Amino acid sequence: MNDFSGRVLAWFEKHGRKDLPWQQPDAYRIWVSEIMLQQTQVQTVIPYYERFMQSFPTVLALANAELDTVLQHWSGLGYYARARNLHSAAQIVRDDYTGVFPDQFAAVVELPGIGRSTAGAILSLAFNTRHPILDGNVKRVLARHLAIGGWPGKSAIANRLWEAAERCTPKTAVAAYTQAIMDLGATVCTRSNPRCDSCPVNSDCQAFASHSIDQYPGRKQRKAKPLKHTTMVLAVNGNAVYLERRPAAGIWGGLWSLPELAGEDVADWCRQTLNSLDEGVESWDMMRHSFSHYDLDIQPIVVHVAATSRKVADGDGTTWHQLDELPPGGIAAPVQKLINTLKTGGHVQNS
Numbered sequence: 001m002n003d004f005s006g007r008v009l010a011w012f013e014k015h016g017r018k019d020l021p022w023q024q025p026d027a028y029r030i031w032v033s034e035i036m037l038q039q040t041q042v043q044t045v046i047p048y049y050e051r052f053m054q055s056f057p058t059v060l061a062l063a064n065a066e067l068d069t070v071l072q073h074w075s076g077l078g079y080y081a082r083a084r085n086l087h088s089a090a091q092i093v094r095d096d097y098t099g100v101f102p103d104q105f106a107a108v109v110e111l112p113g114i115g116r117s118t119a120g121a122i123l124s125l126a127f128n129t130r131h132p133i134l135d136g137n138v139k140r141v142l143a144r145h146l147a148i149g150g151w152p153g154k155s156a157i158a159n160r161l162w163e164a165a166e167r168c169t170p171k172t173a174v175a176a177y178t179q180a181i182m183d184l185g186a187t188v189c190t191r192s193n194p195r196c197d198s199c200p201v202n203s204d205c206q207a208f209a210s211h212s213i214d215q216y217p218g219r220k221q222r223k224a225k226p227l228k229h230t231t232m233v234l235a236v237n238g239n240a241v242y243l244e245r246r247p248a249a250g251i252w253g254g255l256w257s258l259p260e261l262a263g264e265d266v267a268d269w270c271r272q273t274l275n276s277l278d279e280g281v282e283s284w285d286m287m288r289h290s291f292s293h294y295d296l297d298i299q300p301i302v303v304h305v306a307a308t309s310r311k312v313a314d315g316d317g318t319t320w321h322q323l324d325e326l327p328p329g330g331i332a333a334p335v336q337k338l339i340n341t342l343k344t345g346g347h348v349q350n351s
């Protein structure tokens with residue numbers, strides 16, 4: 001065991017979190033937790049994780065579930081591609097691996113939504129086999145400890161960090177070390193205000209010694225993001241709002257969303273799409289949503305329709321969503337926000 005991992009393990013033994021619901025040597029449970037934790041904090045994940053495990057206790061239960069049901073369980077966590085990938089990977093495990101989560105790196109890393117670090121984490125945690133990991137927490141610890149500058153999104157920097165991760169990973173107690181190094185990054189070597197005084201590796205941490213912690217890991221040079229605009233229609237009929245399912249490809253693929261106007265007048269849209277006349281139109285304040293590559297300004301328009309002959313058929317990708325019922329599937333965060341505003345009846349009108 002190397003000196004670095006020995007200190008991290010001794011720290012974990014005393015101070016680490018050991019009662020998280022996924023801390024069991026079960027590849028399926030660990031896999032789901034690793035995916036949920038990719039973009040979300042532990043405390044937020046726990047209730048979602050427990051609900052998800054209740055509904056899909058095994059990889060087969062997940063594989064056999066409807067995608068919409070899986071997306072419903074993801075509603076609120078965001079980044080729905082993670083849920084779609086989980087579902088399709090579960091089907092691959094069912095069909096190609098007789099429902100048993102594989103224990104070989106090459107097979108695991110081929111599954112949708114699982115990269116090198118996540119594969120390493122699942123295998124080391126579930127099977128105690130030696131695989132380094134390099135998630136955001138581990139990158140931060142190693143970049144600071146070894147003063148590896150530069151943005152880890154660049155392959156040269158990522159390679160140096162992977163080499164460091166490889167060197168630091170011990171030959172035994174791999175599962176415990178994987179938990180420990182992730183925990184150290186999450187609770188001590190935090191993004192802001194790291195608790196260096198309580199850190200088990202502070203004696204040879206180069207960033208700590210040179211008072212340059214905030215320089216590591218290096219950041220990407222920011223470019224101004226482009227701004228796009230769209231108009232979304234909240235067509236309300238009684239207690240229901242009209243939703244359409246988005247195409248599988250593109251933003252919010254496969255999620256339920258509000259229809260967007262493509263330049264036409266809202267009254268024309270009502271006639272053409274709902275076979276109905278509008279009984280009043282309100283314009284709400286613009287809402288901005290940020291994607292990683294651009295910002296989107298959404299202009300919400302509420303239109304009340306009294307009678308409509310717009311029927312929806314199963315599978316035609318449209319629905320009248322009753323506001324007091326569960327949504328038909330996953331709903332993108334800003335759309336959910338608009339629906340919630342509609343439910344509470346509280347909105348700010350543009351002046």
Ligand code: SF4
Nearest residue numbers: 189196199202205208
């Ligand atoms: S000493 Fe501080 S900066 Fe260095 S690894 Fe520990 S917590 Fe992170």
